[in-house]
Amino acid sequence: MNKQRKTPYTLMTGLLAAVVALASPAALAEVESYKIDDEHFSLTFEVNHLGYASVIGMFLEARGEFDYDAEARDVPSGKVVVQSESVFSNHEKRDEHLRKDDFLHASKYPEITFEVTDFEATGDNTGNLTGDLTLLGKTRPVTLDVTLNKAAEYPIGHEEYTLGISASTTIKRSDWGMTYALDPLLVGDEVYLRFEFEAIQQNGGFF
Template identity: 75%
Template sequence: MTIRRNPLNPIVAGVAALSLALSANSTLAEPKSYKIDEEHLSITFEVNHLGYASVIGLFLEGKGQFEYDEETNEVPSGKVVIQSASVFSNHDKRDEHLRKEDFLHSDRYPEITFEVTDFETTGERTGNLTGDLTLLGQTRPVTLDVTLNKAAEYPIGHKEYTLGISASTTIKRSDWGMTYALDPLMVADDVHLRFEFEAIQDEGWF
């Protein structure tokens, strides 16, 4: 008895195997959603005053979420929202001034937002994160230096998969129309921003 073999069978099998492989890779490459843990979020700013010393302050209220693909090291989307009135520099009168029209104008612009537009890998755990920063009603691109400090299941508490991230950049406040005390120069134009946070893998957006 002669068994006839279909010459197309190896091709069909190969196509099927390739399809399965592509499907598996697509699953692996699917970005995950991460929500910033507000209990472990620090947003600091540093501005030189009269050349003597820098004032270092915080924004005490912020939240955010982003998508991150650990296989491809891509950040397809993300957003951080900061409450401008939460500014704190450990001096009540200065903080009230920072909330006024000369600086943050918090009554009119209660939120400062950053929305991700691009991410470029610069090392195994580093990259340049570009996004649109909206401040005082104006939106301009900003690039942050980002370092992924740790990615693992949290050892205590919620025990979810968590990322630990450091990010920093320097902006010129005058680019957003904040020109108070620049002429004569009392408060520097350069503002150094730093973000330290933990982000928990989470499927829901805020």
Template identity: 60%
Template sequence: MNLPNMTAHLACTAAFPALLAMTPVVSAEPSRFTVDSEHFSMAFEIMHIGYAPVIGMFREVEGEFVYDEETGELNSGTLVFQSESVFTNHKKRDDHLRAEDFLDSENYPEITFTLTDFEPTGENAGKVTGDLTMLGQTNPVVLDVTLNKSAVYPIGHEDFTLGISAETTLKRSDWGMTYGLDPALVGDEVRLRFGFEANRDSGWF
């Protein structure tokens, strides 16, 4: 190889890594994930007469969302809670929570959260904004979300699975739930904490 050809060859070789770096990466298609209701926990805390928080949960929930694993974009999603499934380990209190003073489960059996926006705040964290519909009223809510793990499940179904934590604080009076606010028997602020697994639907495209 003569000198001019060798020089051209070396120049092309040096430029090849830079060319690769500038080539756009084709991202994977977004996938639908279904919430695993057997591995879902949602706890709420609300103050009782200023003494101590009452801690409860909803035991029945369904949900799904569309997530792009390559780009980290969360495109859409919905969680649906059955209001009658509220549980605080006290039957009389749970019956009251299902009644008209609070959740009015007979007329409003579902509490729905629908995702409207997602803003990444870190490598595995972000803020999810969504519309929360309860008692026939809809208001925006922002959740602080952390992706704990994403991997093929090691046992059982062996699907690709996401593990997620989320939390937020809201005021129940924003949805017209004002029982016990005056006098201050039941707090207005409600702290919500979520932890759940969601499995990728391999049959969706």
């Protein structure tokens, strides 16, 4: 009985089929690009003042985008850029001081950036997102607790597939060289950061 001769083409086809059959769903999942909706993006900060109460403020101008693999529950890349000048704490003189070199030094460092370096899922809709935070010209790693609140087509307006996300972390401002009012202690070193935003899937990739 003659055996059928296998050509290089049939060998390659069989090899590819085997690879596809053995690949995990995560390996075959499609990574999607998302842009943070600037109409639904809040970045707040909270820091203690003289031990009496916390001052709560926010940044009014920011933009961001990231890649997300829903099957693998992974965030392979992403970046958020915040405008230092946009700091707001509902007190004009305090905000002017925050923009000066005692704190944000916005004239020299107009942007605060966060770039994703790693993501670890901790539950079905939670994870630890690690990235490099650059503030006052210094870059240090920061890990945020992240919760995916909702993932669905938007019911109104743009009607695109949208993620709703909450994230938070606590940093020490002194780690970035922001030491004003620490000795004597007038303004706390620990700063609680909270992000709330919606991100829209980009069919054509990042803007």
